[in-house]
Amino acid sequence: MSRTDGGSRQGRARALAKRLAEKPLVLVGMMGAGKTTVGRRLASRLGRQFVDSDEEIERAAQMTIPEIFEQRGEAEFRAGEMRVIARLLKETNIVLATGGGAFANAETRGLVKAEALSVWLKADVDVLFERVSRRANRPLLRTANPRATLEALVAERYPIYAEADVTVLSRDVPQDDVTGDVIAAVLAHLKQSQDRS
Ligand SMILES: Nc1ncnc2c1ncn2[C@@H]1O[C@H](COP(=O)(O)OP(=O)(O)O)[C@@H](O)[C@H]1O
């Protein structure tokens, strides 16, 4: 990468960090969209703390996500997810990667919309399926036909994810490029909203 590229890349990250001011940045979207991995890179580029609601839930419960689903059920997981996200959103200088079902939950979505700037990392089913197939850590996909389950969740959730402030395509390119796309898209969104006001 040339020095100019590096400079403008850093410049954009700095400009965004400044414009975001006191708002948490929250990533939403399907399992495999890259919320956790891109979120971590994003936080580092913006000089923010990275938090992941799944990691926080696992830490608080002293159990893995599959264990929580097995032993306590999805409803209890969702209630815990909402409480954890409400707590995490009290911190403003963060990038928060949510679990895929968080924004689909009306109460949690309400919290995110009220307190944060939300980014939907959107990806094709083929891309999602390839990525989630690498690990067996997603209890909702432990079905006879995980691809069909993923497709059904996509159909159900995409209209809801579309309520996020910004949508970014999580393309099949290096994660750093997707991270750059998020920075550019959020910056454009903030500039637009400022121009309108
Ligand atoms: N742009 C990308 N290109 C290739 N693989 C990716 C990309 N983004 C994420 N991944 C991979 O996809 C998998 C799921 O990513 P993850 O960040 O856990 O998604 P999420 O948190 O949205 O479920 C991980 O193995 C990650 O390394």
Ligand SMILES: O=C(O)C1=C[C@@H](OP(=O)(O)O)[C@@H](O)[C@H](O)C1
């Ligand atoms: O889509 C979902 O309902 C879920 C997504 C997972 O997080 P990722 O989206 O980070 O995989 C995790 O919260 C749990 O397995 C449920």
Ligand SMILES: [Mg+2]
């Ligand atoms: Mg994740």
